[in-house]
Amino acid sequence: MTYCVALKLNVGMVFASDSRTNAGVDQIACFKKMRHFVNPGDRTIVILSSGNLSVTQNAINRLEQHGRHPDRPNLWNAESMFDVAQLLGDCLRSVRERDGVHLAQNNVDASANFIVGGQIRGERMRLYLVYAEGNCIEAGDETPFFQIGETKYGKPILDRVITPDTPFNEAIKCVLVSFDSTMRSNLSVGLPIDLVCYGASSLALDFEQHITADDPYFSQISKRWSEGLRGVFASLPSPDWLIDAPAVTVDDQTGLTE
Amino acid sequence: MTYCVALKLNVGMVFASDSRTNAGVDQIACFKKMRHFVNPGDRTIVILSSGNLSVTQNAINRLEQHGRHPDRPNLWNAESMFDVAQLLGDCLRSVRERDGVHLAQNNVDASANFIVGGQIRGERMRLYLVYAEGNCIEAGDETPFFQIGETKYGKPILDRVITPDTPFNEAIKCVLVSFDSTMRSNLSVGLPIDLVCYGASSLALDFEQHITADDPYFSQISKRWSEGLRGVFASLPSPDWLIDAPAVTVDDQTGLTE
Numbered sequence: 001m002t003y004c005v006a007l008k009l010n011v012g013m014v015f016a017s018d019s020r021t022n023a024g025v026d027q028i029a030c031f032k033k034m035r036h037f038v039n040p041g042d043r044t045i046v047i048l049s050s051g052n053l054s055v056t057q058n059a060i061n062r063l064e065q066h067g068r069h070p071d072r073p074n075l076w077n078a079e080s081m082f083d084v085a086q087l088l089g090d091c092l093r094s095v096r097e098r099d100g101v102h103l104a105q106n107n108v109d110a111s112a113n114f115i116v117g118g119q120i121r122g123e124r125m126r127l128y129l130v131y132a133e134g135n136c137i138e139a140g141d142e143t144p145f146f147q148i149g150e151t152k153y154g155k156p157i158l159d160r161v162i163t164p165d166t167p168f169n170e171a172i173k174c175v176l177v178s179f180d181s182t183m184r185s186n187l188s189v190g191l192p193i194d195l196v197c198y199g200a201s202s203l204a205l206d207f208e209q210h211i212t213a214d215d216p217y218f219s220q221i222s223k224r225w226s227e228g229l230r231g232v233f234a235s236l237p238s239p240d241w242l243i244d245a246p247a248v249t250v251d252d253q254t255g256l257t258e
Numbered sequence: 259m260t261y262c263v264a265l266k267l268n269v270g271m272v273f274a275s276d277s278r279t280n281a282g283v284d285q286i287a288c289f290k291k292m293r294h295f296v297n298p299g300d301r302t303i304v305i306l307s308s309g310n311l312s313v314t315q316n317a318i319n320r321l322e323q324h325g326r327h328p329d330r331p332n333l334w335n336a337e338s339m340f341d342v343a344q345l346l347g348d349c350l351r352s353v354r355e356r357d358g359v360h361l362a363q364n365n366v367d368a369s370a371n372f373i374v375g376g377q378i379r380g381e382r383m384r385l386y387l388v389y390a391e392g393n394c395i396e397a398g399d400e401t402p403f404f405q406i407g408e409t410k411y412g413k414p415i416l417d418r419v420i421t422p423d424t425p426f427n428e429a430i431k432c433v434l435v436s437f438d439s440t441m442r443s444n445l446s447v448g449l450p451i452d453l454v455c456y457g458a459s460s461l462a463l464d465f466e467q468h469i470t471a472d473d474p475y476f477s478q479i480s481k482r483w484s485e486g487l488r489g490v491f492a493s494l495p496s497p498d499w500l501i502d503a504p505a506v507t508v509d510d511q512t513g514l515t516e
Contacts, residue, residue: 152410156443160484161491169496177491185414209499217497226418228490233419233435236482238427239475241467 001188002033002149004048005178006115007171008127008139010164012199012206013117015046016175018149018183020190021053034194035060037067037075040204043120045075045084046196050148051112051132052103055095059112062091081126082138085116089134096134115146118198125200153185154178168197173221176211180222193218259446260291260407262306263436264373265429266385266397268422270457270464271375273304274433276407276441278448279311292452293318295325295333298462301378303333303342304454308406309370309390310361313353317370320349339384340396343374347392354392373404376456383458411443412436426455431479434469438480451476 004017017033031053037045049056066074066087078084096110103110117127117139127139129146139146144164147155161174172195182189197207211218262275275291289311295303307314324332324345336342354368361368375385375397385397387404397404399422405413419432430453440447455465469476 152443153414156411156439157487157491159443160487172497173494174491176497177494181414185410185417217495217499221494224494225490228493229415229418229487232483232486232490233415233432235486236431236435236479237475239430239434241475 001186002050003147003151003154003179003182003186003189004033004050004115004149005145005147005154005158005175006046006048006117006127007145007158007162007166007175008117008125008164009144009162009166009168009171010200011168012197012202013046013125013127014168014171014175014195014197015048015115015117016179016193016195017048018179018189019192019194020188022188028188030190030192032194034196036196036205037064038205039076041121042203043076043118044198044203044205045081045116045118045120046198047088048115048148049112050114052108052110055092055099055110055112056114058095058099059088059091059114062094063088066091078120080123081116081118081120081128084118084120085128085130085136085138088114088116089130089136092130092132093134113148115148119201119203121203125198150182150186150189154182157181172197176218176221177225180218180225191218259444260308261405261409261412261437261440261444261447262291262308262373262407263403263405263412263416263433264304264306264375264385265403265416265420265424265433266375266383266422267402267420267424267426267429268458269426270455270460271304271383271385272426272429272433272453272455273306273373273375274437274451274453275306276437276447277450277452278446280446286446288448288450290452292454294454294463295322296463297334299379300461301334301376302456302461302463303339303374303376303378304456305346306373306406307370308372310366310368313350313357313368313370314372316353316357317346317349317372320352321346324349336378338381339374339376339378339386342376342378343386343388343394343396346372346374347388347394350388350390351392371406373406377459377461379461383456408440408444408447412440415439430455434476434479435483438476438483449476 007014019030021031022028033049035047067076100110111132113132114130119125128136130136141164157177191213193211195209199206265272277288279289280286291307293305325334358368369390372388377383386394388394402422415435449471451469453467457464
Protein backbone atom coordinates (compact mmCIF):
# COMPACT_ATOMS: atom_id res chain seq x y z
CA MET A 1 0.00 0.00 0.00
CA THR A 2 0.94 3.64 -0.21
CA TYR A 3 -0.10 6.95 1.16
CA CYS A 4 0.55 10.19 -0.73
CA VAL A 5 -0.96 13.62 -0.25
CA ALA A 6 -0.53 16.97 -1.97
CA LEU A 7 -1.93 20.35 -0.94
CA LYS A 8 -2.44 23.43 -3.09
CA LEU A 9 -2.42 26.46 -0.79
CA ASN A 10 -2.18 30.18 -1.45
CA VAL A 11 1.40 30.19 -0.14
CA GLY A 12 2.44 27.24 -2.30
CA MET A 13 2.22 23.49 -2.43
CA VAL A 14 3.14 20.64 -0.09
CA PHE A 15 3.78 17.10 -1.37
CA ALA A 16 4.37 14.06 0.83
CA SER A 17 4.67 10.32 0.24
CA ASP A 18 5.50 7.25 2.28
CA SER A 19 8.10 4.70 1.13
CA ARG A 20 6.73 1.25 1.81
CA THR A 21 5.85 -1.15 -0.96
CA ASN A 22 4.67 -4.66 -0.44
CA ALA A 23 3.77 -7.66 -2.50
CA GLY A 24 2.29 -9.73 0.29
CA VAL A 25 3.29 -9.31 3.93
CA ASP A 26 6.53 -11.21 3.45
CA GLN A 27 7.83 -9.02 0.66
CA ILE A 28 8.20 -5.51 1.92
CA ALA A 29 10.61 -3.00 0.50
CA CYS A 30 11.36 0.68 0.53
CA PHE A 31 10.87 2.67 -2.67
CA LYS A 32 10.60 6.38 -3.23
CA LYS A 33 7.15 7.34 -4.52
CA MET A 34 8.01 10.95 -5.22
CA ARG A 35 9.83 12.36 -8.23
CA HIS A 36 10.54 15.97 -9.02
CA PHE A 37 11.55 17.65 -12.25
CA VAL A 38 12.91 21.15 -11.85
CA ASN A 39 14.24 23.67 -14.36
CA PRO A 40 14.84 26.69 -12.12
CA GLY A 41 13.04 29.81 -13.29
CA ASP A 42 11.05 27.80 -15.83
CA ARG A 43 9.18 24.94 -14.12
CA THR A 44 8.86 22.75 -11.05
CA ILE A 45 6.90 19.50 -11.38
CA VAL A 46 6.36 16.98 -8.58
CA ILE A 47 4.82 13.54 -9.13
CA LEU A 48 3.54 11.19 -6.42
CA SER A 49 2.59 7.65 -7.33
CA SER A 50 0.46 4.82 -5.98
CA GLY A 51 -0.43 1.35 -7.22
CA ASN A 52 1.51 -1.37 -9.01
CA LEU A 53 5.17 -0.37 -8.63
CA SER A 54 6.32 -1.62 -12.02
CA VAL A 55 3.47 0.26 -13.68
CA THR A 56 4.13 3.56 -11.88
CA GLN A 57 7.91 3.33 -12.37
CA ASN A 58 7.63 2.45 -16.04
CA ALA A 59 5.14 5.24 -16.70
CA ILE A 60 7.52 7.75 -15.15
CA ASN A 61 10.46 6.20 -17.02
CA ARG A 62 8.57 6.78 -20.26
CA LEU A 63 7.72 10.35 -19.27
CA GLU A 64 11.37 11.00 -18.44
CA GLN A 65 12.61 9.39 -21.64
CA HIS A 66 10.28 11.49 -23.79
CA GLY A 67 11.95 14.46 -22.08
CA ARG A 68 15.21 13.64 -23.87
CA HIS A 69 13.60 14.35 -27.24
CA PRO A 70 12.96 18.09 -27.63
CA ASP A 71 11.10 17.40 -30.90
CA ARG A 72 8.38 15.52 -29.01
CA PRO A 73 5.84 16.97 -26.57
CA ASN A 74 7.44 16.35 -23.18
CA LEU A 75 7.51 17.54 -19.60
CA TRP A 76 10.28 20.09 -20.26
CA ASN A 77 8.53 21.80 -23.16
CA ALA A 78 4.87 21.37 -22.09
CA GLU A 79 3.23 24.79 -21.97
CA SER A 80 0.95 23.93 -19.04
CA MET A 81 0.58 21.60 -16.06
CA PHE A 82 -2.56 20.36 -17.78
CA ASP A 83 -0.41 19.13 -20.67
CA VAL A 84 1.96 17.46 -18.19
CA ALA A 85 -0.94 15.64 -16.52
CA GLN A 86 -2.13 14.45 -19.94
CA LEU A 87 1.37 13.30 -20.93
CA LEU A 88 1.61 11.33 -17.70
CA GLY A 89 -1.82 9.81 -18.36
CA ASP A 90 -0.66 8.80 -21.84
CA CYS A 91 2.49 7.16 -20.42
CA LEU A 92 0.36 5.28 -17.89
CA ARG A 93 -1.91 4.07 -20.68
CA SER A 94 1.04 2.84 -22.80
CA VAL A 95 2.45 0.86 -19.89
CA ARG A 96 -0.91 -0.71 -19.13
CA GLU A 97 -1.37 -1.49 -22.80
CA ARG A 98 1.99 -3.28 -22.89
CA ASP A 99 1.83 -5.10 -19.54
CA GLY A 100 -1.85 -5.14 -18.54
CA VAL A 101 -2.83 -8.40 -20.25
CA HIS A 102 0.21 -10.23 -18.90
CA LEU A 103 -0.42 -9.05 -15.35
CA ALA A 104 -4.11 -9.93 -15.63
CA GLN A 105 -3.14 -13.50 -16.59
CA ASN A 106 -1.66 -13.87 -13.10
CA ASN A 107 -4.44 -11.88 -11.40
CA VAL A 108 -2.03 -9.04 -10.71
CA ASP A 109 -3.71 -5.66 -10.43
CA ALA A 110 -2.13 -3.28 -12.94
CA SER A 111 -3.88 -0.20 -11.69
CA ALA A 112 -1.92 2.85 -10.62
CA ASN A 113 -2.56 6.51 -10.15
CA PHE A 114 -0.65 9.72 -9.72
CA ILE A 115 -0.80 13.15 -8.21
CA VAL A 116 1.09 15.66 -10.32
CA GLY A 117 1.46 19.30 -9.39
CA GLY A 118 3.69 22.31 -9.70
CA GLN A 119 4.02 25.37 -11.84
CA ILE A 120 5.22 26.29 -15.31
CA ARG A 121 6.37 29.84 -16.14
CA GLY A 122 3.42 31.80 -17.51
CA GLU A 123 0.67 30.08 -15.58
CA ARG A 124 -0.46 29.60 -11.98
CA MET A 125 0.33 26.63 -9.74
CA ARG A 126 -1.81 23.62 -10.59
CA LEU A 127 -2.50 20.25 -9.01
CA TYR A 128 -3.87 17.16 -10.81
CA LEU A 129 -4.98 13.68 -9.93
CA VAL A 130 -4.34 11.17 -12.75
CA TYR A 131 -6.66 8.16 -12.52
CA ALA A 132 -5.75 4.59 -13.34
CA GLU A 133 -7.54 5.01 -16.70
CA GLY A 134 -5.25 7.90 -17.64
CA ASN A 135 -7.82 10.71 -17.34
CA CYS A 136 -7.32 13.49 -14.80
CA ILE A 137 -9.00 16.08 -12.58
CA GLU A 138 -7.68 19.37 -11.20
CA ALA A 139 -7.84 20.60 -7.60
CA GLY A 140 -9.73 23.84 -6.98
CA ASP A 141 -10.16 26.04 -3.94
CA GLU A 142 -13.02 23.91 -2.64
CA THR A 143 -10.81 20.81 -2.75
CA PRO A 144 -7.33 22.09 -1.99
CA PHE A 145 -5.80 18.63 -1.61
CA PHE A 146 -5.58 15.21 -3.26
CA GLN A 147 -4.69 11.88 -1.69
CA ILE A 148 -3.88 8.53 -3.29
CA GLY A 149 -3.37 5.03 -1.85
CA GLU A 150 -4.68 4.37 1.66
CA THR A 151 -6.60 7.63 1.87
CA LYS A 152 -9.30 7.18 4.50
CA TYR A 153 -7.46 7.17 7.82
CA GLY A 154 -5.61 10.38 7.05
CA LYS A 155 -8.49 12.29 5.50
CA PRO A 156 -10.46 13.54 8.55
CA ILE A 157 -7.66 15.77 9.87
CA LEU A 158 -7.07 17.25 6.39
CA ASP A 159 -10.83 17.93 6.10
CA ARG A 160 -10.82 19.68 9.46
CA VAL A 161 -7.70 21.80 8.99
CA ILE A 162 -6.72 22.46 5.37
CA THR A 163 -8.10 25.48 3.49
CA PRO A 164 -6.36 27.50 0.78
CA ASP A 165 -5.34 30.01 3.50
CA THR A 166 -3.45 27.47 5.64
CA PRO A 167 0.20 28.53 6.12
CA PHE A 168 3.12 26.15 5.44
CA ASN A 169 3.87 25.34 9.11
CA GLU A 170 0.29 24.42 9.87
CA ALA A 171 -0.02 22.46 6.63
CA ILE A 172 3.11 20.40 7.29
CA LYS A 173 1.97 19.65 10.83
CA CYS A 174 -1.40 18.53 9.45
CA VAL A 175 0.18 16.36 6.76
CA LEU A 176 2.33 14.62 9.36
CA VAL A 177 -0.65 13.97 11.66
CA SER A 178 -2.43 12.58 8.62
CA PHE A 179 0.52 10.23 7.95
CA ASP A 180 0.68 9.24 11.61
CA SER A 181 -3.02 8.24 11.62
CA THR A 182 -2.58 6.27 8.41
CA MET A 183 0.52 4.42 9.59
CA ARG A 184 -1.12 3.48 12.89
CA SER A 185 -4.07 1.87 11.12
CA ASN A 186 -2.37 0.37 8.08
CA LEU A 187 0.93 -1.44 8.54
CA SER A 188 1.61 -1.36 4.82
CA VAL A 189 2.16 2.40 4.93
CA GLY A 190 5.53 3.22 6.49
CA LEU A 191 8.41 5.60 7.06
CA PRO A 192 10.46 7.28 5.72
CA ILE A 193 8.23 10.10 4.50
CA ASP A 194 9.44 12.31 1.66
CA LEU A 195 8.15 15.84 1.98
CA VAL A 196 8.70 18.84 -0.27
CA CYS A 197 7.34 22.38 -0.27
CA TYR A 198 7.01 24.59 -3.28
CA GLY A 199 6.59 28.34 -2.66
CA ALA A 200 4.09 29.91 -5.07
CA SER A 201 5.79 31.33 -8.18
CA SER A 202 9.29 30.43 -7.00
CA LEU A 203 9.79 28.03 -9.93
CA ALA A 204 12.33 26.15 -7.82
CA LEU A 205 12.21 23.34 -5.26
CA ASP A 206 12.14 25.30 -2.05
CA PHE A 207 12.30 22.81 0.76
CA GLU A 208 12.88 19.09 1.03
CA GLN A 209 12.77 16.83 4.06
CA HIS A 210 13.31 13.09 4.43
CA ILE A 211 11.55 11.97 7.62
CA THR A 212 12.93 8.74 9.05
CA ALA A 213 11.96 6.72 12.12
CA ASP A 214 14.28 8.72 14.36
CA ASP A 215 13.06 12.15 13.28
CA PRO A 216 12.53 13.95 16.61
CA TYR A 217 9.80 16.27 15.31
CA PHE A 218 7.70 13.48 13.81
CA SER A 219 8.06 11.37 16.97
CA GLN A 220 6.95 14.31 19.07
CA ILE A 221 3.92 15.03 16.86
CA SER A 222 2.95 11.36 16.92
CA LYS A 223 3.24 11.04 20.72
CA ARG A 224 1.52 14.30 21.57
CA TRP A 225 -1.32 13.73 19.09
CA SER A 226 -1.98 10.32 20.60
CA GLU A 227 -1.89 11.65 24.18
CA GLY A 228 -4.04 14.61 23.16
CA LEU A 229 -6.72 12.39 21.61
CA ARG A 230 -6.85 10.27 24.74
CA GLY A 231 -7.14 13.42 26.83
CA VAL A 232 -10.02 14.79 24.77
CA PHE A 233 -11.77 11.43 24.85
CA ALA A 234 -11.38 11.21 28.62
CA SER A 235 -12.85 14.70 29.00
CA LEU A 236 -16.04 13.85 27.08
CA PRO A 237 -19.07 13.35 29.34
CA SER A 238 -20.54 9.87 29.84
CA PRO A 239 -24.03 9.21 28.52
CA ASP A 240 -26.64 10.34 31.04
CA TRP A 241 -29.25 8.05 29.54
CA LEU A 242 -27.44 4.94 30.74
CA ILE A 243 -29.24 5.48 34.04
CA ASP A 244 -31.19 2.24 33.80
CA ALA A 245 -28.27 0.20 32.50
CA PRO A 246 -28.04 -3.42 33.60
CA ALA A 247 -26.49 -4.35 36.92
CA VAL A 248 -24.19 -6.80 35.22
CA THR A 249 -22.55 -9.95 36.42
CA VAL A 250 -19.22 -10.70 34.81
CA ASP A 251 -19.30 -13.64 32.46
CA ASP A 252 -16.74 -16.17 33.69
CA GLN A 253 -16.24 -17.73 30.24
CA THR A 254 -17.33 -21.09 31.58
CA GLY A 255 -21.00 -20.58 31.01
CA LEU A 256 -24.01 -18.97 32.54
CA THR A 257 -23.50 -17.48 36.00
CA GLU A 258 -27.11 -16.80 37.06
CA MET B 259 -23.45 2.62 2.77
CA THR B 260 -23.73 1.48 6.35
CA TYR B 261 -21.78 1.55 9.54
CA CYS B 262 -22.28 -1.09 12.23
CA VAL B 263 -20.09 -1.97 15.18
CA ALA B 264 -20.33 -4.53 17.98
CA LEU B 265 -18.11 -4.86 21.06
CA LYS B 266 -17.61 -7.90 23.26
CA LEU B 267 -16.49 -6.69 26.67
CA ASN B 268 -16.20 -8.39 30.03
CA VAL B 269 -19.26 -6.49 31.28
CA GLY B 270 -21.34 -7.40 28.24
CA MET B 271 -21.86 -6.40 24.63
CA VAL B 272 -22.65 -3.18 22.79
CA PHE B 273 -24.24 -3.16 19.33
CA ALA B 274 -24.81 -0.08 17.19
CA SER B 275 -25.92 0.59 13.63
CA ASP B 276 -26.76 3.60 11.49
CA SER B 277 -29.99 3.79 9.46
CA ARG B 278 -29.14 5.23 6.07
CA THR B 279 -29.45 3.20 2.91
CA ASN B 280 -28.84 4.54 -0.53
CA ALA B 281 -29.06 3.36 -4.09
CA GLY B 282 -27.32 6.31 -5.67
CA VAL B 283 -27.26 9.76 -4.10
CA ASP B 284 -30.80 10.51 -5.22
CA GLN B 285 -32.36 7.50 -3.55
CA ILE B 286 -31.73 7.69 0.14
CA ALA B 287 -33.93 6.06 2.73
CA CYS B 288 -33.97 5.10 6.36
CA PHE B 289 -33.95 1.40 7.28
CA LYS B 290 -33.16 -0.32 10.55
CA LYS B 291 -30.04 -2.47 10.24
CA MET B 292 -30.36 -4.06 13.65
CA ARG B 293 -32.61 -6.94 14.65
CA HIS B 294 -32.83 -8.66 18.01
CA PHE B 295 -34.30 -11.98 19.00
CA VAL B 296 -34.84 -12.43 22.72
CA ASN B 297 -36.30 -15.28 24.77
CA PRO B 298 -35.75 -14.00 28.31
CA GLY B 299 -33.76 -16.39 30.46
CA ASP B 300 -32.89 -18.52 27.45
CA ARG B 301 -31.20 -16.41 24.75
CA THR B 302 -30.51 -12.94 23.40
CA ILE B 303 -29.32 -12.62 19.80
CA VAL B 304 -28.56 -9.36 18.02
CA ILE B 305 -27.88 -9.12 14.28
CA LEU B 306 -26.39 -6.12 12.45
CA SER B 307 -26.37 -6.06 8.67
CA SER B 308 -24.53 -4.35 5.84
CA GLY B 309 -24.64 -4.63 2.07
CA ASN B 310 -27.43 -5.08 -0.45
CA LEU B 311 -30.63 -4.32 1.48
CA SER B 312 -32.82 -6.89 -0.26
CA VAL B 313 -30.19 -9.56 0.37
CA THR B 314 -29.76 -8.77 4.08
CA GLN B 315 -33.51 -8.42 4.68
CA ASN B 316 -34.35 -11.62 2.84
CA ALA B 317 -31.64 -13.57 4.67
CA ILE B 318 -33.05 -12.44 8.01
CA ASN B 319 -36.61 -13.16 6.81
CA ARG B 320 -35.53 -16.70 6.05
CA LEU B 321 -33.81 -17.04 9.42
CA GLU B 322 -36.93 -15.76 11.17
CA GLN B 323 -39.24 -18.01 9.15
CA HIS B 324 -37.19 -21.12 9.97
CA GLY B 325 -37.79 -20.12 13.61
CA ARG B 326 -41.49 -20.91 13.21
CA HIS B 327 -40.69 -24.57 12.60
CA PRO B 328 -39.48 -26.20 15.84
CA ASP B 329 -38.69 -29.39 13.91
CA ARG B 330 -35.96 -27.58 11.96
CA PRO B 331 -32.67 -26.24 13.28
CA ASN B 332 -33.44 -22.58 13.98
CA LEU B 333 -32.35 -19.58 16.01
CA TRP B 334 -34.68 -20.45 18.92
CA ASN B 335 -33.45 -24.01 19.36
CA ALA B 336 -29.78 -23.60 18.30
CA GLU B 337 -27.56 -24.82 21.13
CA SER B 338 -24.81 -22.26 20.49
CA MET B 339 -24.13 -18.85 18.98
CA PHE B 340 -21.80 -20.67 16.59
CA ASP B 341 -24.81 -22.59 15.26
CA VAL B 342 -26.75 -19.31 14.92
CA ALA B 343 -23.90 -17.76 12.91
CA GLN B 344 -23.87 -20.80 10.63
CA LEU B 345 -27.66 -20.72 10.18
CA LEU B 346 -27.42 -17.04 9.22
CA GLY B 347 -24.60 -17.86 6.77
CA ASP B 348 -26.80 -20.58 5.23
CA CYS B 349 -29.71 -18.14 4.85
CA LEU B 350 -27.40 -15.61 3.21
CA ARG B 351 -26.18 -18.28 0.80
CA SER B 352 -29.74 -19.30 -0.16
CA VAL B 353 -30.71 -15.72 -0.91
CA ARG B 354 -27.62 -15.18 -3.04
CA GLU B 355 -28.25 -18.45 -4.81
CA ARG B 356 -31.81 -17.34 -5.66
CA ASP B 357 -31.14 -13.69 -6.55
CA GLY B 358 -27.39 -13.45 -7.26
CA VAL B 359 -27.49 -14.24 -10.98
CA HIS B 360 -30.36 -11.83 -11.59
CA LEU B 361 -28.64 -9.02 -9.73
CA ALA B 362 -25.38 -9.71 -11.55
CA GLN B 363 -27.19 -9.33 -14.89
CA ASN B 364 -27.76 -5.68 -13.97
CA ASN B 365 -24.34 -5.24 -12.37
CA VAL B 366 -25.92 -4.99 -8.93
CA ASP B 367 -23.64 -6.09 -6.13
CA ALA B 368 -25.36 -8.87 -4.17
CA SER B 369 -22.80 -8.97 -1.39
CA ALA B 370 -23.83 -8.53 2.22
CA ASN B 371 -22.42 -9.33 5.61
CA PHE B 372 -23.53 -9.55 9.19
CA ILE B 373 -22.38 -9.21 12.74
CA VAL B 374 -24.24 -11.59 15.03
CA GLY B 375 -23.69 -11.76 18.76
CA GLY B 376 -25.33 -12.55 22.03
CA GLN B 377 -25.64 -15.41 24.45
CA ILE B 378 -27.49 -18.71 24.71
CA ARG B 379 -28.13 -20.34 28.09
CA GLY B 380 -25.34 -22.80 28.83
CA GLU B 381 -22.54 -20.99 27.04
CA ARG B 382 -20.63 -17.70 27.22
CA MET B 383 -21.36 -14.54 25.23
CA ARG B 384 -20.09 -14.83 21.66
CA LEU B 385 -19.66 -12.46 18.75
CA TYR B 386 -19.39 -13.45 15.08
CA LEU B 387 -18.75 -11.78 11.76
CA VAL B 388 -20.53 -13.52 8.86
CA TYR B 389 -18.83 -12.84 5.53
CA ALA B 390 -20.57 -12.34 2.19
CA GLU B 391 -19.66 -15.93 1.31
CA GLY B 392 -21.54 -17.27 4.33
CA ASN B 393 -18.49 -18.32 6.39
CA CYS B 394 -17.80 -16.71 9.75
CA ILE B 395 -15.16 -15.77 12.32
CA GLU B 396 -15.48 -15.23 16.08
CA ALA B 397 -14.16 -12.28 18.11
CA GLY B 398 -11.62 -13.06 20.82
CA ASP B 399 -10.01 -10.97 23.55
CA GLU B 400 -7.36 -9.67 21.16
CA THR B 401 -10.06 -8.41 18.79
CA PRO B 402 -12.94 -7.42 21.05
CA PHE B 403 -14.93 -5.71 18.30
CA PHE B 404 -16.19 -6.15 14.75
CA GLN B 405 -17.25 -3.51 12.27
CA ILE B 406 -19.04 -3.81 8.92
CA GLY B 407 -19.80 -1.31 6.15
CA GLU B 408 -17.79 1.92 6.11
CA THR B 409 -15.30 0.75 8.72
CA LYS B 410 -12.15 2.83 8.31
CA TYR B 411 -13.06 6.29 9.60
CA GLY B 412 -14.42 4.93 12.86
CA LYS B 413 -11.72 2.34 13.54
CA PRO B 414 -8.84 4.43 14.98
CA ILE B 415 -10.75 5.52 18.09
CA LEU B 416 -11.92 1.94 18.74
CA ASP B 417 -8.31 0.75 18.37
CA ARG B 418 -7.14 3.35 20.87
CA VAL B 419 -9.84 2.85 23.51
CA ILE B 420 -11.56 -0.55 23.44
CA THR B 421 -10.19 -3.50 25.43
CA PRO B 422 -12.16 -6.31 27.07
CA ASP B 423 -11.99 -4.34 30.36
CA THR B 424 -13.67 -1.21 29.00
CA PRO B 425 -16.82 -0.38 31.04
CA PHE B 426 -20.20 0.28 29.36
CA ASN B 427 -20.13 4.08 29.74
CA GLU B 428 -16.70 4.38 28.18
CA ALA B 429 -17.60 1.91 25.44
CA ILE B 430 -20.79 3.75 24.47
CA LYS B 431 -18.92 7.07 24.39
CA CYS B 432 -16.29 5.48 22.15
CA VAL B 433 -18.88 3.94 19.82
CA LEU B 434 -20.58 7.31 19.40
CA VAL B 435 -17.29 9.08 18.64
CA SER B 436 -16.62 6.33 16.12
CA PHE B 437 -20.03 7.00 14.48
CA ASP B 438 -19.43 10.74 14.54
CA SER B 439 -16.10 10.36 12.69
CA THR B 440 -17.70 8.04 10.14
CA MET B 441 -20.69 10.29 9.47
CA ARG B 442 -18.47 13.35 9.05
CA SER B 443 -16.42 11.64 6.36
CA ASN B 444 -19.07 9.59 4.59
CA LEU B 445 -22.42 11.19 3.84
CA SER B 446 -24.00 7.83 3.13
CA VAL B 447 -23.80 6.88 6.81
CA GLY B 448 -26.44 8.74 8.83
CA LEU B 449 -28.60 9.11 11.90
CA PRO B 450 -30.57 7.74 13.65
CA ILE B 451 -28.26 5.29 15.39
CA ASP B 452 -29.73 2.21 17.03
CA LEU B 453 -27.76 1.18 20.09
CA VAL B 454 -28.32 -1.73 22.45
CA CYS B 455 -26.37 -3.07 25.42
CA TYR B 456 -26.42 -6.62 26.65
CA GLY B 457 -25.20 -7.27 30.20
CA ALA B 458 -23.14 -10.47 30.42
CA SER B 459 -25.29 -13.47 31.37
CA SER B 460 -28.45 -11.41 31.70
CA LEU B 461 -30.13 -13.33 28.85
CA ALA B 462 -32.33 -10.29 28.26
CA LEU B 463 -32.10 -7.09 26.26
CA ASP B 464 -30.84 -4.72 28.88
CA PHE B 465 -30.73 -1.30 27.32
CA GLU B 466 -31.89 0.19 24.06
CA GLN B 467 -31.43 3.70 22.70
CA HIS B 468 -32.54 5.29 19.44
CA ILE B 469 -30.27 8.27 18.77
CA THR B 470 -31.81 10.86 16.46
CA ALA B 471 -30.46 14.17 15.13
CA ASP B 472 -31.74 16.08 18.16
CA ASP B 473 -30.22 13.78 20.78
CA PRO B 474 -28.53 16.22 23.17
CA TYR B 475 -25.84 13.78 24.32
CA PHE B 476 -24.76 12.83 20.83
CA SER B 477 -24.69 16.50 19.74
CA GLN B 478 -22.55 17.33 22.75
CA ILE B 479 -20.11 14.48 22.09
CA SER B 480 -19.85 15.47 18.45
CA LYS B 481 -19.24 19.16 19.20
CA ARG B 482 -16.78 18.62 22.04
CA TRP B 483 -14.82 15.96 20.15
CA SER B 484 -14.45 18.28 17.19
CA GLU B 485 -13.38 21.22 19.38
CA GLY B 486 -11.04 18.96 21.34
CA LEU B 487 -9.31 17.69 18.20
CA ARG B 488 -8.80 21.24 16.98
CA GLY B 489 -7.40 22.17 20.39
CA VAL B 490 -4.92 19.29 20.41
CA PHE B 491 -3.89 20.07 16.84
CA ALA B 492 -3.35 23.74 17.71
CA SER B 493 -1.20 22.73 20.68
CA LEU B 494 1.20 20.62 18.58
CA PRO B 495 4.55 22.31 17.91
CA SER B 496 5.39 23.60 14.45
CA PRO B 497 8.26 21.94 12.56
CA ASP B 498 11.57 23.47 13.61
CA TRP B 499 13.23 22.28 10.41
CA LEU B 500 11.25 24.70 8.26
CA ILE B 501 13.90 27.27 9.10
CA ASP B 502 15.02 27.70 5.52
CA ALA B 503 11.52 27.69 4.09
CA PRO B 504 10.84 29.82 1.06
CA ALA B 505 10.04 33.49 1.40
CA VAL B 506 6.94 33.12 -0.67
CA THR B 507 5.07 35.46 -2.91
CA VAL B 508 1.36 34.84 -3.15
CA ASP B 509 0.27 33.52 -6.49
CA ASP B 510 -2.34 35.88 -7.89
CA GLN B 511 -3.99 33.20 -10.06
CA THR B 512 -3.35 35.30 -13.15
CA GLY B 513 0.10 33.99 -13.84
CA LEU B 514 3.65 34.33 -12.73
CA THR B 515 4.32 37.24 -10.40
CA GLU B 516 8.14 37.44 -10.50
